[in-house]
Amino acid sequence: MASINRYQTINDIPASKGKDVLLKILNSPKADFSKLQKIAVEYEKKALEMIKAESKENK
16 A cells, blocks of 8 residues: 655545545534534533433432
8 A cells, every 4th residue: 555755745646535535534624613512512411401300200
């Protein structure tokens, strides 16, 4: 398997599925971390509510 050194560019990589995947990764948009943090907080709140409800039912 051929490796890429630091002097090669994307254009030096032969066309393949691996190159397609690499280009998709490199061209994907950056994650909106503040939005992801808000979603995570909401999931955590819902999970805690579910845990509290289950613990009340089991008593």
